[in-house]
Amino acid sequence: GAGVSQSPRYKVAKRGQDVALRCDPISGHVSLFWYQQALGQGPEFLTYFQNEAQLDKSGLPSDRFFAERPEGSVSTLKIQRTQQEDSAVYLCASSLRTGPNEKLFFGSGTQLSVL
Amino acid sequence: AQSVTQLGSHVSVSEGALVLLRCNYSSSVPPYLFWYVQYPNQGLQLLLKYTSAATLVKGINGFEAEFKKSETSFHLTKPSAHMSDAAEYFCAVSVGGGTYKYIFGTGTRLKVLA
Numbered sequence: 001g002a003g004v005s006q007s008p009r010y011k012v013a014k015r016g017q018d019v020a021l022r023c024d025p026i027s028g029h030v031s032l033f034w035y036q037q038a039l040g041q042g043p044e045f046l047t048y049f050q051n052e053a054q055l056d057k058s059g060l061p062s063d064r065f066f067a068e069r070p071e072g073s074v075s076t077l078k079i080q081r082t083q084q085e086d087s088a089v090y091l092c093a094s095s096l097r098t099g100p101n102e103k104l105f106f107g108s109g110t111q112l113s114v115l
Numbered sequence: 116a117q118s119v120t121q122l123g124s125h126v127s128v129s130e131g132a133l134v135l136l137r138c139n140y141s142s143s144v145p146p147y148l149f150w151y152v153q154y155p156n157q158g159l160q161l162l163l164k165y166t167s168a169a170t171l172v173k174g175i176n177g178f179e180a181e182f183k184k185s186e187t188s189f190h191l192t193k194p195s196a197h198m199s200d201a202a203e204y205f206c207a208v209s210v211g212g213g214t215y216k217y218i219f220g221t222g223t224r225l226k227v228l229a
Contacts, residue, residue, distance in 0.1 A: 004158065031215065040124075042205050042219035043159070056216060091158070100209040101147040101166045104217060106158030 006107035025094030035091040117142040121220035134193040138206030149207040
């Protein structure tokens with residue numbers, strides 16, 4: 001596709017449910033990032049992939065959060081036993097190359113509401 | 116560790132007036148700096164980035180930013196605001212030498228008054 005695609009656009013979960021959020025990056029993009037954006041805040045780093053390798057997961061808030069990118073393209077962020085504090089917009093971004101000065105292309109995000 | 120601070124969570128300007136959005140960074144090594152814009156229900160889009168080639172960086176839609184090492188600042192400006200500039204603006208920083216973690220500020224919501 002032309003841009004980064006995220007699905008679903010909205011997700012409502014009951015507390016304790018597991019959820020899976022999908023990210024389709026731009027084809028050929030090596031780097032993929034997940035961010036969490038709480039209401040009125042900036043994006044907070046969660047994790048980073050270079051192709052299929054998860055090189056940094058230091059931002060994942062707990063072991064309930066898990067991300068994968070098994071074939072180096074589509075990525076899934078899974079949250080187990082959701083809690084109300086998990087409510088946020090989850091953003092996915094990709095870049096063509098690795099490096100600290102790359103342009104990130106963002107998806108529109110998945111808004112997760114945990115009731 | 117690197118970080119950015121955006122002063123002013125909300126800024127209002129009149130149409131045609133100067134836009135100034137402030138960003139200060141903290142980094143122990145030379146940083147890469149970025150400004151992104153987020154329109155409602157859209158993903159963040161890159162406005163401009165500083166990568167040490169020039170201290171004054173020109174971006175899209177008439178925006179520019181100046182890197183000032185002595186002030187650890189990277190403020191975003193536009194000479195004349197347009198109604199379409201109303202959006203949320205995020206400053207971000209990254210450094211080399213390891214895995215690439217782009218750190219974002221808390222954002223500044225720009226309102227343009229007719």
